[in-house]
Amino acid sequence: MSSPAIDAADEQHDSPPAQDLQPSMTMHPVAYPGMPVHMYPFPTSMVSSQPLRTKRRQVKNACTNCQKACKKCDDARPCLRCVKYGIAEECIDSQRKERKKGIKRGPYKKRDGKGSSTSDRADSPSASAPTLPPTLPPTGMPSAQMSYMPFGYYGQYPPGVPSKPGEAPAYFPPFYFAPVAAAPQQLPGQDGEGTQGYPVAPQFFPILTPYGQPYPPYMMPHRLDGQVPATSFAAYPPIFPKPPSTGGHTDGSSSSGKAGEGGN
DNA sequence: CGTTTCGGACGTTCAACACC
DNA sequence: GTGTTGAACGTCCGAAACGC
Numbered sequence: 634m635s636s637p638a639i640d641a642a643d644e645q646h647d648s649p650p651a652q653d654l655q656p657s658m659t660m661h662p663v664a665y666p667g668m669p670v671h672m673y674p675f676p677t678s679m680v681s682s683q684p685l686r687t688k689r690r691q692v693k694n695a696c697t698n699c700q701k702a703c704k705k706c707d708d709a710r711p712c713l714r715c716v717k718y719g720i721a722e723e724c725i726d727s728q729r730k731e732r733k734k735g736i737k738r739g740p741y742k743k744r745d746g747k748g749s750s751t752s753d754r755a756d757s758p759s760a761s762a763p764t765l766p767p768t769l770p771p772t773g774m775p776s777a778q779m780s781y782m783p784f785g786y787y788g789q790y791p792p793g794v795p796s797k798p799g800e801a802p803a804y805f806p807p808f809y810f811a812p813v814a815a816a817p818q819q820l821p822g823q824d825g826e827g828t829q830g831y832p833v834a835p836q837f838f839p840i841l842t843p844y845g846q847p848y849p850p851y852m853m854p855h856r857l858d859g860q861v862p863a864t865s866f867a868a869y870p871p872i873f874p875k876p877p878s879t880g881g882h883t884d885g886s887s888s889s890g891k892a893g894e895g896g897n
Numbered sequence: 898c899g900t901t902t903c904g905g906a907c908g909t910t911c912a913a914c915a916c917c
Numbered sequence: 918g919t920g921t922t923g924a925a926c927g928t929c930c931g932a933a934a935c936g937c
Contacts, residue, residue: 691908691928703903703929732925738913741922 696724 692706698715699706706712711724 689907689929693909693927695928700928702901705929727927730926732911734912736912736924738923741914 694726694729697727698723700727 692708694708695706696710696712696715698718698720699712702714704714706714710726711721715721715724
């Protein structure tokens, strides 16, 4: 059903949890907890030199096609895979079973002492995944990755982050970042520092773009025949374009916080 | 060599349960 | 009321099987 070429390209992409109809905008757009290491927009040296196994991320609801093929889906409808296959019209959410209720559970193990469980949780895979807080990069890492993206960067695929050698770069959530910057003016009540041109730094806001909208740069144009120009990725900018001299902004935290866990 | 299938590892969800 | 636990349920990795 699926072709490796396609699936390979499909793999590694990921999207933010989108519970309900509300797309989660809180997920860190570039790196997020649990993001597979090969998807990190950082040089591997910045992530970890050891082959640390990271959490796999899943979409909340795979489409019927991907589900059937046991292949990676995404939150967009039609999903990338279906689009590539040209079966976008068949890309519909799969039905989820209703969870059984009233199931009796055995005795729980007692909490040993106080607050132990909380710290234990921190050890759990889900809590541990990159131990760093979503907004706090490892030492030496820019605090707001997105701010390092050039203005023109609306990549669905992050630059230079091939999922596997020779394969498409990791997929990124179907929202794009546009510099929503205040007009080049001084903000009232500020001394002007960092307010020249942009207040402190240009702010990037995620813009959810329905699939099928004009493809942003770096996003693979889906050819009708489903082929993907393998060379397209060559045009990707380096992973870390030099931060704008305006001094990287500090808003790395704003977009983080999938924490909101809105959907959850 | 490309494509399909699918076993099973792993992630997510959420009601039951424990504790304050 | 809030936090924790743990099993149901879901996704999808990755390898084997299959077809050309």
